[in-house]
Amino acid sequence: MRLRSPHSAGVQPVEDRSAALDLTGPDWARLTDVTGKDQVFARDLVAQEGWAALAGELGDEQAYAFAARTALMWLRPDAFAAGTAGEVLAATVGAGFRPLAAQPVRLERCAVRALWAYMCRWATAERLILMDAIAELGPGLLVLWADGTGGPVSSRMTAVKGRNDPARRRQGTLRDVAGSPNRALTMLHTTDDPADVVRELAVLCSWPERTGLITEAATRLRDGHSADLDHALRDIERDLPPLGLPVPEAGAPAPSVHELHTGPVDKRWAALVGASESWPLLRRTPGPAAWPEQETRSPWQ
Template sequence: MGGKGTALPDPAWTRLTDVAGKDEAFVRDLFAQEGWSSLAGELGETEAYSFARRTALMWLRPDAFAAGVARQVLAAASEARYRPLAAVPVRLERCAVRALWAYMCRWATTERLLLLDALAALGPGLLVLWADNTGAPACERMTAVKGRNDPRRREPGTLRDIAGSPNRVLTMLHCADMPRT
């Protein structure tokens, strides 16, 4: 490109997240910009927003496999009326851990980051693309279905509850947050 190419297109970030301030973080996030550019380039802008509304991405983390609860989580997601569209084993290294949790890592301690690295190093997780069979915004509903990371504030029957997630670090799964397209 050499500076002569066009800039990556920015979507209306507020259509892709309800998390306060995250839309502003996306404006400066090269991974978010590049991801949107790839999706919109492949599907077209209108269909990219529609795809973002219909699908939810989940990383079933290595701690879920180590705890032997991965099958229960996948079954519970299906029972919650999600349909898997694709799945691929994914192993995250240190830089990918930082990229995945870049927004939340702004508040993390060094010890917490090292613990996330150690959890990711347990082995591969499973990245699953889900379609919501209810017609509701998939990520918005998945955010509720997965449950809170804090067990004291988690609703019974959520994916993290079913997985037996014991604390705010061993959460067994990660999902993208809710777009509101």
């Protein structure tokens, strides 16, 4: 039995609540090619919740198709503070992607940990503090994209996004357009595969927000129309006005944790930029891996 949202047309109340709230999830191997990732996501409560919402709105087969035909981007608060968010969105459209739905999203500390739960095995404590401080700047913009190629859209967007290390990043990628200066201020986050689309919808959105985005995006997938991002962009910029990317002063002491979390937003942003350039971001020995591929992926290589 599928769980349908309360606003789904013509749907009667579900009598068997135990069946309606079953979070067993999909065949994750249909949503990821990464060895072992399917087994990890099958035990991930957030991933199961994302699937319950997606399949509840669309049905199982359409949920699989939706996850493959969309990519999720969270244009982060640091892109808005740097004043390059609009350029990143324009460059994404220029790369052949079509916006389907958008929602301002403000993350709190627990959501930050959930979003990067599997990718922070090399992160220092200092980097976690930076991630929290970035989220505290203000909202970012969640956008669902299509590209019309028929293949997994997330895979192509990952290539277009660019590396988080500027020294290894190609010119013209989205992070290059954003002016991302280092591994901490990467400006945007995107899903790597359809499994991530399912899970991160649940990380980034409440259930009502999630079902609304799914319905809106699925409609635009069918009719070929594009979402208007200008209104959402202006709303966020009113809350977090562009500040530019300050240049840390040579010889200045490293900012304290206190400076990142207190005071007006321009002061916190300046401290955050300084800390991102001076604080250690990578551990020499990693934490536990979630799936085998992560055992061989090292930022030091």
